Amino acid sequence: MQIDVWGEDEGALLVCREIQDVTADVKTFLFEPTSPSIFQHEPGQFVTLQLDIDGQPVSRCYTISSPPTRPYLLGITVKRQPDGLVSNWLHDTLGPGDLIRVDGPFGSFTPGRSVASSYLFLSAGSGATPLASMTRTAFDLSSGGDIVYVHSARTPADILFRRELEHLTNLAPRISVHHVCEGDAPGERWNGLRGRLTPEMLRLVVPDLHLREVYCCGPAPYMAGVRAMLADLGFDMSGYHEESFSFEKLPVDEVVAVLDAQGEPAEPDAAPAALVDAPAAPTYSIEFARSGRIFTCRADEKILDAAYVAGLAPASSCGQGLCGTCKSTMVSGSVDMQHQGGIRPREIAQNKVLICCSTPTSDVVIDA
Structure with missing residues (x-):
């Protein structure tokens, strides 16, 4: 009997089975469990890789590009970044047979099990990975909703999954790419x-735009342009969803994920607060028990941020309570x-917390 590979609290140990060249600087890495089990996730979700590179623990999040309908292998598709610590390590060092620890799945950028009558998928660059998973899933399930998928690339040589997507459109007329x-x-001269x-372009390829649910992923400037474009076209933004991760260009301990699952633009800076005396937020003691380090944290401050100020560098990736990298056991306190979504209910019941999104309500002792 197959069991869910994600049953382990500390992440799953996977073995790399195959590496596929997607473009000149993009590879797909396929993993399988080390024990009889299957992967369970939703299309569009991501995992966190827990790596050791030159003796340094490093965490990075990558979208699952494989569909949940093919549960025996899990794929991530990685573009080599010129200064990317992890992407270069994966491209140059990881090989078939190597073991890697992976935590997840995480994220709410997914249609899940809800079925809209029709979708518009918009992606640019590596933003194709979650939408590829969604498209593959829809094809495998022969779901009723039709899909218009529009991908932006620098040149035809940079189009991710080009041949596969062309094959899917030939087999499934309800999928248009x-x-x-x-x-x-x-x-190759581009004639498209x-x-x-x-x-x-949108009016040409998707004249029924206003009837579709839109999922968008790509670089932040691309998504900002899409949001503005859709707003100008009168699209109801309640039907818009986006996700973007920017990990490789940041230091190991300052990785940031940019996510707006509801598709709303970031709020502008708030207006200055009224010039009145406000009560100071309470301050609590935070102890990392194993290291013996003790520091203070305000009640309106994330424990991870306070740890950074104190000169500590706990493992973290997304900073948004998404990826689970900073998961720790709370020995005492609240x-x-x-x-x-980066922590499971059973883990919360076991006093585990994500320090990147937790503010103290008392003195706290963390097993770290």
Whole structure:
């Protein structure tokens, strides 16, 4: 009998089975469990890789590009970044047969089991990975909703999963894929949609835009442009969802995930507070028991932020309560934890907390 590979609280130990070249600088890494089990996740979710690179513990989050409908292998698709610590290590060092520890799955950027009548998928660059998982899932399940998928790339040589997507469209007429390229590739002139995504292109390829649920993933400037474009077209933004991660360009202990599952633009800076005396937030003692370090943390301050100020560097990745990297056991005390799905109910019952999204409500002792 197969069991869920994610049953372990400390992450699953996986073995790399195959590495596929997607483009000149993008590879897909396929993993399988080390014991008889299957992967269970939703299309669009991500996992956190727990790595040891030159003796330094490093965590990174990558979207699962494989669909949950193919549960015996899990794939992540990684673009090599010029200064990317983890992407370069994966491309240059990881090979078939190597073991890796992975935690997850996490994230709410997914249609889940809800079925809309029709979808519009928009992606740019590596943002194709979650939408590829969603498209593969829809194909495998022969779900009733039709999909228009528009992907933006620099050149035709940079289009992720190009041949596979063309194959899916030939087999499933309800899946329509369109690529937008900024320029030609060496040896290939691009004759399709050219330049950058525009409202005119959307009107051409998806005339029923207003009837669709939109999922968007890509670099922050791309998604900001999409939001503005959809708003100008009168699209109801309650049907818009986006996700973007920016890990590789940041220091190991300052990784940031940018996520707005509801698709709303970030709020502008708040207006200055009224010039009145406000009561200071209470301050509590935080102890990391194993290291013996004790520092203070305000009641309106995240424990992880206070640890950084104190000169400590706990493991963390997303900073939003999504990935579970900073999961720790609370020996005593109480916190207000506003997580985004990075911790399971049974773990909370075992006094585990995510310190990146927890503020203290008393003195706290952490097993760290």
